[in-house]
Structures are given as C-alpha cells and as structure tokens.
Amino acid sequence: MCGIAGWFLKRGITRDDSDLHAMANRIVHRGPDDRGYYFDREHGVAFAHNRLSIIDLSAAGHQPMASDDGRFVLSYNGELYNFLELRAELEQLGHRFTSHSDTEVLLHSFIEWGPACLDRFNGMFAFALWSAREQKLLLARDALGMKPLYYAPLPGDQGFVFASEIKAFLSLPDFRVRMNRDALQQFLEFGYTFVDDATVLEGVYKLPPGHSMEVVEGIALQPRRFFSAPAPAAEDHRDLGDRDAELYKTLSEVVAQHLIADVPVGLFLSGGLDSSVIAALAARHTRIATITMGFAESEIDERPQARLVASHIHSDHREITIHPQEISDDLEDVAWYFDDLFADWGTVSTRLMYKKCREAGIKVVLVGEGSDELFGGYPIFQAAIDTRGPMTWKLFELYRRYAGRRYGNQFPKFLAIIRGYLRESGGDLFQAVRMFETRNQLPNNYVMKVDKASMSVSVEARAPFLDRRVAEVAYRTPAGQLLKDGTNKLLLRSMAERYKLLPIEITRREKFGAAIAASWMDDSAKFRTYARQVILDRNGWVDELGLRPAMTDYFDRSRVGYNFPSAISLFSNLAWRLLLLNLWSRRFRAASPTAAQ
Incomplete structure (x- = not known):
C-alpha cells in the first residue's frame, strides 16, 4: 500500500522538482517506509512514490518500477491478491522475475496483455503506468473503488496532475483551491459527494471505480469502464x-x-x-x-x-x-x-x-x-422490492431515505443516476439501488x-x-x-x-448501527462549547448557507425536550456535517496560499 503522485506536462512546459517533492511529503503517511522518484524530462512525465512495505520488504520492491528495457514505468498503490497465480502464468509465458512483489507481477501483466490485464486482476489498486515509446500515461482504479485516485488539469493549460489524495495538490504554488458548490450541496444532503467522479474541489476529479483512463500529451481522455456488475441471469435457477x-x-x-x-x-x-x-x-x-x-x-x-x-x-x-x-x-x-x-x-x-x-x-x-x-x-433494499405504488413515488422515497427529505437541490442529479441504473438493469429497482450503493455510496x-x-x-x-x-x-x-x-x-x-x-x-443477529460516542458529544458541555464556536465561526459556511438563525437557535436552547428546527440535532446529519465542513475549510485554507471559498 502506498501513496502516489505525479504529472504529465504539455510539450515545452517544465516544473521544478521541488513541487513533486512537496506533493510526496504531503502524503508521506501513506507510505513512510521508502520514497522513490521517476523523471522523463524529455516528455514531461514525473512520478513520486511513498511506499508502505507489505509484501517483499526488500529493496527489490522499490517503486516507481521500470521494465528491463525502460519502456514501461509503474507507480502502484494496492494489493493484487491473485499475484501468485498470475506470476505462475507469466512464467509459463517466458517472463522472469527479480522480486517477490505483486508490483512486478502487475508490470509484467501489462507488458504481456496490455490494458486487458485489468480484467485479470483480483485486488485493490490505483496505479499510474507510463509507456515511454507510445508516450501514453495509463491510470486505473480497482473494480469496487477500494483505492482512491484523484486528478486535475494544471492551471494555465500546463498539463495534468494526479495523486492518491487531494491534499497533495495543495503543495503546488499555482494550484487554485475553490469549493465545488454542487458537491457541497451533495455533502450537506447526503453526507458525501455521490457523483462518481466529483470531489469537493472545483476542477479536481476522481477516477471512478472499475475505470481506466489514458493521458496523451498532458490531456486526459474519457475514462473507460473495465468492470461492470453482472446481473442475475433469467435462466439461472439454482437454489x-x-x-x-x-x-x-x-x-x-x-x-x-x-x-x-x-x-x-x-x-x-x-x-x-x-x-x-x-x-x-x-x-x-x-x-x-x-x-x-x-x-x-x-x-x-x-x-x-x-x-x-x-x-x-x-x-x-x-x-x-x-x-x-x-x-x-x-x-x-x-x-x-x-x-x-x-x-x-x-x-x-x-x-x-x-x-x-x-x-x-x-x-x-x-x-x-x-x-x-x-x-x-440495508432497509432501503426492502423498500426497493416493495411492489406497491408507482415508480415515480418510489424514486421520491429513495431520495428521502438517502437525503432525509423527499425533494432537495440534488434530486434531479440523483434521479438521472438512478434512471440510468434502471435502464442498465432492465427496470429492476433492486439492482438499480445496489448499483447506486456499490458505485456511488x-x-x-x-x-x-x-x-x-x-x-x-x-x-x-x-x-x-x-x-x-x-x-x-x-x-x-x-x-x-x-x-x-x-x-x-x-x-x-x-x-x-x-x-x-x-x-x-x-x-441470526440483526444489523446494529449507532452513532458511536454521539450521545457523549451531545451531552458534553465542553464539546457543545467547542462545536458552537466552530459551527458559528464567521469565517465558516453557516452564513453563506443561510443556517445561522437555525444553528444559533439550537445552541441557545436546552437540548432536553426541545424540538430542533428542521429536525436539526447537534450530532445528527446537518450539524455534524457543518462541524466537519468548517474544520476541513480551516485546514485547507491554511495549507494553500491560493485557497478561496
């Protein structure tokens, strides 16, 4: 497991190596055991790799890892659980290995099968692979999205940058930090950004699960899906x-x-x-x-x-x-x-x-x-198999279960996603909900x-x-x-x-879900004072979102026996999200000289 970062600059553009070093330092927690760099200055490609050593702890597993002829270079975060089987197959095909790492197996898999190797991998991964002869950068993310991979166009049309975490981009002196207002609304309604390639920062994207993407001459091409969920077969009558x-x-x-x-x-x-x-x-x-x-x-x-x-x-x-x-x-x-x-x-x-x-x-x-x-x-699956009522009513009910209300700012976007899944599943609402759960939530x-x-x-x-x-x-x-x-x-x-x-x-035990320690935070006078200060901070988001009256009213009244406006309670949904949002905003503004709300 590791942290990766890098860029692919357009022809004639250069960046100081210190920018890449700073990106790697920002995500050193993902891999404190080893650090490696790769530079192809002729083509404007650079990789930084922080290694968390899990399999083959020796220097033979050092990354970025290059093929013997230098044609391919890999920076890989994750684990291939079937790497031993793949290695044996590759050895039968004439490949020779110098380490016991799954990284080398992934590299040789690409050499042998090209991008089709993705269909052979059982594991969690996010990787960048540079093909020097073809001058193409390939990014890929595992089928269910266990490992993250973020990317963005560099300012001034300079090229393309990627990393395991968004905070790596804050190290770039010319990187502009702006809140993605649409994603912010999704966060406030759902508790997360549900559009599969969106992030909370404008102009920063994540590669969706089960997708790969090529970058050519510093320009990202359209991501391609390599994993699709199989549907139950009508002729499959197994008990x-x-x-x-x-x-x-x-x-x-x-x-x-x-x-x-x-x-x-x-x-x-x-x-x-x-x-x-x-x-x-x-x-x-x-x-x-x-x-x-x-x-x-x-x-x-x-x-x-x-x-x-x-x-x-x-x-x-x-x-x-x-x-x-x-x-x-x-x-x-x-x-x-x-x-x-x-x-x-x-x-x-x-x-x-x-x-x-x-x-x-x-x-x-x-x-x-x-x-x-x-x-x-989840209970929402039971709702999905309920045959009562028209489909339109069911879609409003789905939104209510996810967002806590029957209609909100993000309903049209949510509806478009669910309808797409309904088409993909042949009108099966259960399958559509499962697609949303596994691809979005x-x-x-x-x-x-x-x-x-x-x-x-x-x-x-x-x-x-x-x-x-x-x-x-x-x-x-x-x-x-x-x-x-x-x-x-x-x-x-x-x-x-x-x-x-x-x-x-x-x-036979029923699912047990609870907000761990939320009752303590709600009852603690010390924590309530802290939460009030953070949520009502004039430099935060409560005024812009029009929520100061409701949140002030909450803090000015006794919790016991009080019906909070719009069902707001301190550690339930909106207030908890506001607390995290303001803390996040403080840290990100402090970390970036170009931050803006």
Whole structure:
C-alpha cells in the first residue's frame, strides 16, 4: 500500500522538482517506509512514490518500477491478491522475475496483455503506468473503488496532475483551491459527494471505480469502464443451497489470499455478521489476531458478542478502549486526513482504532466493509422490492431515505443516476439501488473512510467482501435469495449456518448501527462549547448557507425536550456535517496560499 503522485506536462512546459517533492511529503503517511522518484524530462512525465512495505520488504520492491528495457514505468498503490497465480502464468509465458512483489507481477501483466490485464486482476489498486515509446500515461482504479485516485488539469493549460489524495495538490504554488458548490450541496444532503467522479474541489476529479483512463500529451481522455456488475441471469435457477456452496468456496479462497503478507495481520471484529464471517474463515487458515473496539462512557458495547465469536474461532483476541476525549481531540486531524469531504459517523473512532493497531505492531487489518451493499443489508433494499405504488413515488422515497427529505437541490442529479441504473438493469429497482450503493455510496463514503482512516496512520486495510469475485457472486444472486420475510443478507446468513462458521446467535443477529460516542458529544458541555464556536465561526459556511438563525437557535436552547428546527440535532446529519465542513475549510485554507471559498 502506498501513496502516489505525479504529472504529465504539455510539450515545452517544465516544473521544478521541488513541487513533486512537496506533493510526496504531503502524503508521506501513506507510505513512510521508502520514497522513490521517476523523471522523463524529455516528455514531461514525473512520478513520486511513498511506499508502505507489505509484501517483499526488500529493496527489490522499490517503486516507481521500470521494465528491463525502460519502456514501461509503474507507480502502484494496492494489493493484487491473485499475484501468485498470475506470476505462475507469466512464467509459463517466458517472463522472469527479480522480486517477490505483486508490483512486478502487475508490470509484467501489462507488458504481456496490455490494458486487458485489468480484467485479470483480483485486488485493490490505483496505479499510474507510463509507456515511454507510445508516450501514453495509463491510470486505473480497482473494480469496487477500494483505492482512491484523484486528478486535475494544471492551471494555465500546463498539463495534468494526479495523486492518491487531494491534499497533495495543495503543495503546488499555482494550484487554485475553490469549493465545488454542487458537491457541497451533495455533502450537506447526503453526507458525501455521490457523483462518481466529483470531489469537493472545483476542477479536481476522481477516477471512478472499475475505470481506466489514458493521458496523451498532458490531456486526459474519457475514462473507460473495465468492470461492470453482472446481473442475475433469467435462466439461472439454482437454489439457495447451490449458491451457499459457491459463496463459501469463493469467499474462503478470497480470505486466504487476503491473509498473505510479510508483516503482522489482524482483523477488526465487531461481533456483527460481516466481520465475524471473515474472522471465522480466516481462523481456518491461521490463528488470527482479532481486535474489538469498546467505548468508555457509552451505552453502546459490542464487546460481548465479539468475545463470543473470538472464543468460538479461538482467535488471539484483543480489546481497545476509546475514550470520548480522544474522539474530540482527533477531530481536526480527521478533517485534514479525510480530505474529500464525507460525514460517516465512524470516521473518528475508526481512525483511532487503526492508530492503536499500528502502535501494537499490526500493519495489515481485515475488515467487513461491503457486505451490506452487495448482499442487501440495508432497509432501503426492502423498500426497493416493495411492489406497491408507482415508480415515480418510489424514486421520491429513495431520495428521502438517502437525503432525509423527499425533494432537495440534488434530486434531479440523483434521479438521472438512478434512471440510468434502471435502464442498465432492465427496470429492476433492486439492482438499480445496489448499483447506486456499490458505485456511488460505497466508494465515496464507507470505503473512503476505510482507506483514509487506515492510511492516515500507515496501516493497510483489506476488505474481502469487496474482492471482485465475491462481488460477482453477490451481483448474480436475485433479490429473492438475499431478502425474504424481513430477513436481510439471507445468502450470507444461510452460508454461515450451513458451514457452521459462527454461533447461531451471531448468524441470526440483526444489523446494529449507532452513532458511536454521539450521545457523549451531545451531552458534553465542553464539546457543545467547542462545536458552537466552530459551527458559528464567521469565517465558516453557516452564513453563506443561510443556517445561522437555525444553528444559533439550537445552541441557545436546552437540548432536553426541545424540538430542533428542521429536525436539526447537534450530532445528527446537518450539524455534524457543518462541524466537519468548517474544520476541513480551516485546514485547507491554511495549507494553500491560493485557497478561496
């Protein structure tokens, strides 16, 4: 896992090397183990690479990595979980390797198969590959968007710049920082930017999941999709038992590959179904270290369920306690590291958990993200299979569930996306919702949280459910085998029971979601004073958004028994988003001499 950055300048344009060094320094947390640069000054191409060493810790895995003849140069962030199988196939074709790294396998895969190699990769990745003879730069991002990749045109028509994180661009002295107002509205309504290539900064884009893009003469061409979700086949009449077997075989192989590392591996165990299934499968290969998060002064506690699972699978179980003040103290750092704005409740606590894992010597962590989106774990999937009412009413209801109201500023854009997915899925609303969940919400919210929280403290997070092989099994499964009689994730629960992976009370446990430590923050006089100061800051956004009267009214009244205007409560939706927005704005303005609201 790494942090990458670079540029492709137009003919005749030059930049000082110090700009690239500064970009690399801004994202050094993504790879503190090694640093490398590549310059093709004749063609205006430069790469910077910060390495987090996970597989083949030797200098042989140094990046950027060039082919023997110098024709191709690669800077790659991620893991290829099937790299051993690909390596064996390439060796049969005559390729010879000098390292044990998956980076070299990716490079040789491109040499052998060209861009078609993307269809062979099972893993999480974002990479830049320079073809010197063809004078083309290829960018690519994994199927489900586990690894981020941002890009932007340089000011003054100078060329093209890319990086693993937006904050790298702030290091460029001529880079203009302006808020993308449309993305800001999406953040305020949804808690994240749901358009797949948009970011909170105007003129900065992210490569969508499952896409590649060529850059020629410093100009980015249209991204191309290389991964599309397969739909359930009408002629596929397999029963639940057959699908159980397929999912068990696939997920078992995937988890085994996710355990491959040359550093200590752990697993976040919440006591819920998703992480427990991954833990149980991992335990069949090794005595896995499981880590559970507990919260001091909180009524929310999943440690008893996690202990039950840990005992069942005989893991090396550890518990981490997070204190409310730690969450409060870490907020401003969160706003900096989580630079593409999103407001998931677990951002702060998740980052603290990764931080404590790193302090304990654990450098790779398996997580359970992706199951709900793929296997129908959210209530919105139940709404999608409800046959009552016209489609128009259902689309308004979908928007209400995502945005908290039936109509808002971003409804037309949301509607266009859903209607596109309806066309793609042949009018299947369940499939359309799953496409939105996996293409728009997951990579721009939950998976972004995983990447930025873990990489901010130099930890690699791996999500077996987001392996494309598991995703393809889920996509091919019809709604009737995922949701039935009010039960969600039916296929996953059925598999866990059939193969006796977990105690029955865990297999049948309902999904538990809560705003961890939110009650403490809402009740803490000290934190309320801090939140008031940040949210009502005259240099913030509350005036421009027309929300000062509502937020002032909130802070001037007692919380207990008060009905907040427009359903605003301090740590629910809008106010929480305003708090993060203002903290983010402070840090970004301070970091860039050209910042503007």
